[in-house]
Amino acid sequence: MNLNGNITTGIGTAKMWVSKIEKIFYEKTGIKVFHGTLNVKLENDYVINPDWIIKPEEYGGTQNVLVKKCKIKDNIAYIVRAEKNQIGQGDHNIKIIEIVSNINFREKYNLKDGEDVTIQI
Secondary structure (H helix, E strand, C coil): CEEEEEEECCCCCHHHHHHHHHHHHHHHHCCCCCCCCEEEEECCCCCCCCCEEECHHHHCCCCCEEEEEEEECCEEEEEEEEHHHHCCCCCCCCCEEEEECCCCHHHHHCCCCCCEEEEEC
């Protein structure tokens, strides 16, 4: 399954939240995640069917974080979504996805806001 969308700027809090879940990601996946997310505004709503869930007590948060493995430009990555965003009560609607990986996609591929991107599920 492919998800199509455009690169977009987030709200600026990802660095803090990724630092809270980085140990969990390393334990589950073996990757050291970059402290930030790649935000993509999809053409259509996307409800995540998570591969795994990070519980609030695991990272000191207040809600579950849903995680789905994906690929972007042949790089393994993970869609992460706060549970409130999944039900339309968070900072993002369900057309926005946040992606973590061990690389900074914007730097590696010189990605700019508005550029098209395809995410493989």
